Amino acid sequence: MVSAFLVPLLLQAVLLLNVQAAPLDIEALRIPKVDPKKILCQLPLLERYLCPDGGLNSLSRITVLGTASGVLDPEGAHRYPVRYAKSNRWALSNLATSWELPNGSNNVSALPLACPQPDVSSSAYSEDCLSMVLYVPPSLTLASQAPVLVWIHGGSFVVGSATATGLDGSKLALATNSIVAVVQYRLGALGFLAPNGNTNLGVKDVINALEFIKKVAPSFGGSSSKVTIAGQSSGATMIRALLAAPSASSLFRSSILQSDPINYGHLRPATNTLLLNKFKEKVGCSSAACQAGLALGDILSAQNYVFNNAALGDNFAPAAGSAQPIRPVIDGSFITTPLDTTASFPSTSKPILVTTVQHEAASMIYGSFPALPEEAFAPICAMTFGDARTETVVGSPYYQPSPSSVVNGQIDARAQLQVVGTDYLWKCSGWTFSRAWVQAGGNAFVGQYVVGASYPGNDRVSICTQPNVICHQDDIQIVFGTVENPSSAQSALISEMQQRYKAFLTNGNPNAGGLATWAPATTSDVHSLRLGGTGEVSAGACDPGFWGSSVEYDYQFYN
Structure with missing residues (x-):
């Protein structure tokens, strides 16, 4: 039974749903047309009475960053591709301030292009690649406070994407009754070998992805305080880097590391310098203007040389190892602990x-x-x-x-x-x-x-x-x-x-x-x-x- 104090609110809501808009030049005022029901269905006091389906079946959400549009994934979840950050080449990425589809697309069903990587057609990747795909169970309501699982793909930090084989998060979201976010980040030299000395750009991209999720998760029925980060192979190495970064600690509460090659540890600064110097030598480009104008093919070619020869071939950086020599570096300011047995682990309570x-x-x-x-x-x-x-x-x-x-x-x-x-x-x-x-x-x-x-x-x-x-x-x-x-x-x-x-x-x-x-x-x-x-x-x-x-x-x- 509806309590007495809700009656006035409900009456106003019914009136608002049925009122005809007065003549008004909406376009001149640049105010987007919004379905009143979509707003009312997102008010916790009203969604139960006006929207028994939770108001979330329309695939549109009003978020703090604007209206998000999605599609029904073939496996049953609602799917939302989105750009979470932007960056210039070899600069820190900046958190998105509005909801935008990846790669400047206006097709809500289109999935994001991958980040630049070898052995992939150039039409399949873009430097504008800081995107994620959200998979949301249709049953969630704004009051659900559902957990969020953030998946970080593997690929030795040089290949992979949010749309790689098997990473459709729909079935996992439905089975766990959680929001699944599959994230991509800058790879290889673009994410980890910046000639200007910026370290761990790819890791900091993921920080921005987590900040983005913290902002928007409640609009999809998720809890920003119930975030678990998960990943496989280098994706798990990325998680270990986040566990070693104090600035990331408040953004997630638990972690899942699948097949992390922990034996290698994080790169030490001296080893990272060897990799970086070899990369700069191979691109043959020292000025910032030259580096900004480098063709992606030249960057990937130099990156491949570094990857293949660090611990094999030329063997100029044996401590890097052969499986994923390009990886996060313990820089002392962002990543502050090795999280290996060469030093004591900091106190932790995360499972x-x-x-x-x-x-x-x-x-x-x-x-x-x-x-x-x-x-x-x-x-x-x-x-x-x-x-x-x-x-x-x-x-x-x-x-x-x-x-x-x-x-x-x-x-x-x-x-x-x-x-x-x-x-x-x-x-x-x-x-x-x-x-x-x-x-x-x-x-x-x-x-x-x-x-x-x-x-x-x-x-x-x-x-x-x-x-x-x-x-x-x-x-x-x-x-x-x-x-x-x-x-x-x-x-x-x-x-x-x-x-x-x-x-x-x-x-x-x-x-x-x-x-x-x-x-x-x-x-x-x-x-x-x-x-x-x-x-x-x-x-x-x-x-x-x-x-x-x-x-x-x-x-x-x-x-």
């Missing part, structure tokens, strides 16, 4: 999820080498670890040939190299990070995917198409629920992970009714849950006495 997949390094190892004799194991390890670390690795019980490494009666050393690569780049360094996070006061939940869905591109590496082999990126479509024709095991894990994500977004704990208990990590036992299986993952070489102690991670070895 995190840290996950890897069972065969992280398989696509890299099997895609780089043909079958290898056992005699090749030590020399190839030495290319990465040097002699001292290699001696310890080769002599340990953890990386001896196993029955699965025998092919046609011969040992294939790639099987051992795959386990080493998975352990040191992702799994064990992630466990070390999680133990330190708990030591600093935060909760950490650690897991490993033992069921996955082959991500496009992995099918070029035959081992990644084999049953029970879960390669890097094979967790992405499980989380988003975008697997085509999923098997029963995949469907079960999709349902499980989306239930766990819903719980984590809501209360910082991934445990939900009917699911196996996911125990939080401690400083001595991370309790890594087998995602898609049963029980916990055995420690193996992730024992604290081996990786990070007997064998140093790269961030320890080089720094």
Whole structure:
């Protein structure tokens, strides 16, 4: 029953909905025509009575930055592409002050162009790329206070976009009853190798994306205080950079790091300088005017040289590593802590999820080498670890040939190299990070995917198409629920992970009714849950006495 004090308001509302506009030159006054019902349906006191559907079925929203227009995504959520910031080349980006579609488009159904990157048609990217796509469940009302999940794509900081395969956030938004925002940011040299010395531009772009979400989330039924940031591979590295940036702390309350190559750590300033100097040498351009006029093709060519030769080839910056040498730098002012074991972690209370997949390094190892004799194991390890670390690795019980490494009666050393690569780049360094996070006061939940869905591109590496082999990126479509024709095991894990994500977004704990208990990590036992299986993952070489102690991670070895 409507309470007495609402009757006058409701009567006025009904009158307003039915009144005919008086003659007025609207265009001359430059006042946009607004449907009164759309405004009234966004008033918490009236939406229940005038708009039983929540007033949100029209796909238009009145936000503090103007009217947002969206479309119905084929998977059921309402989809809103938007430009969240603008920037000049190698300058700090500026937060958007009005709601604008990406790339100056007037087509609300058009998705944003990617940021400039190699091996992509120039028609598919633009420097005007600081955009995101919001996926909003139709059931949300302005009173919902729903959580917000901000997804940061991977791609070694040189490729990727908000529209990459599998990143349609519609099913994930519906399953978790949350707003899903998929964000893109400046990549490669444009985001991380500014000749003028501006560091971490790509990371600061994401800060602006989070500021933008804080402003607009309430207009879509979301809560600006219930933001979780999530990402895979370099997207997870980006999250670790945000965790190390005090200025970002108030913009999110929890984090999900999938397959973060934590072994590398953040770049130190000296290593970043080596990369930057080589980039400037390759573009052959020292003045600001010249740099502003550089063709994107020349920038990408110089960037490719730096990426491919930092720790291989010319090997001018071995501490950068080979997988994602261009990455955030601990500059001391914005990113103030390494968040690795070379220094104490700052005190924290944020909960995190840290996950890897069972065969992280398989696509890299099997895609780089043909079958290898056992005699090749030590020399190839030495290319990465040097002699001292290699001696310890080769002599340990953890990386001896196993029955699965025998092919046609011969040992294939790639099987051992795959386990080493998975352990040191992702799994064990992630466990070390999680133990330190708990030591600093935060909760950490650690897991490993033992069921996955082959991500496009992995099918070029035959081992990644084999049953029970879960390669890097094979967790992405499980989380988003975008697997085509999923098997029963995949469907079960999709349902499980989306239930766990819903719980984590809501209360910082991934445990939900009917699911196996996911125990939080401690400083001595991370309790890594087998995602898609049963029980916990055995420690193996992730024992604290081996990786990070007997064998140093790269961030320890080089720094």
